[in-house]
Amino acid sequence: MPVSAEKVKALADRMASLGVAEKDLVESFIHSSGPGGQKVNKSATRVHLIHLPTGLSVKCQRERSQSLNRFLARRLLLDKIEARQKGFVEEKRKAQEKIRRQKRKRSKRAKEKILATKRKRSETKALRGKIIPHE
Numbered sequence: 001m002p003v004s005a006e007k008v009k010a011l012a013d014r015m016a017s018l019g020v021a022e023k024d025l026v027e028s029f030i031h032s033s034g035p036g037g038q039k040v041n042k043s044a045t046r047v048h049l050i051h052l053p054t055g056l057s058v059k060c061q062r063e064r065s066q067s068l069n070r071f072l073a074r075r076l077l078l079d080k081i082e083a084r085q086k087g088f089v090e091e092k093r094k095a096q097e098k099i100r101r102q103k104r105k106r107s108k109r110a111k112e113k114i115l116a117t118k119r120k121r122s123e124t125k126a127l128r129g130k131i132i133p134h135e
Contacts, residue, residue, distance in 0.1 A: 003071045011074060018081055025077075026050040027070070032061040039064060047073040056080050 015021070029044035046061035047069045058080065060073035083089055106114075 002065075002067060007071070011071065011078070014078055015074070018078060018085065020051065020078065020081060024052050025074075026052060029066065030059075032064075034061070036064050045069055049073045049077050051077055051081065054081060054084065056084070 026049070028048045030046040030048055031042075031044050032040045032046040034040065043066070045064060045066045046059060047066065048057065048059050050057045056077060058073050058077045060069045060076060062072055063069055
């Protein structure tokens with residue numbers, strides 16, 4: 001199943017818009033592993049792409065066809081480059097740091113403060129008890 005001409009043109013346009021040239025890419029082919037039988041074991045269909053200016057690398061062996069894997073690897077690499085250029089990497093790092101801070105162990109003072117507010121709340125609720133009429 002070859003890649004259509006429209007998809008190849010769209011990929012070339014996207015590479016041009018991101019400033020990625022074919023000469024900046026180092027491409028190598030490796031024997032794939034996993035399901036696919038003898039065809040996969042004998043032919044080098046796994047594609048390893050390295051973008052020299054950024055140092056980003058991608059490996060793709062999603063399909064049994066080398067040409068399709070080449071296309072998919074380029075698409076994955078462009079996604080990574082675009083994410084780095086647009087600052088998504090920084091946002092992702094900030095989100096991870098926020099989660100790390102949220103999971104951090106509370107200080108002794110913070111625990112005491114929480115327990116104090118819980119005691120005060122329970123005392124307030126205890127005052128809501130049933131009214132017992134006096135005889």
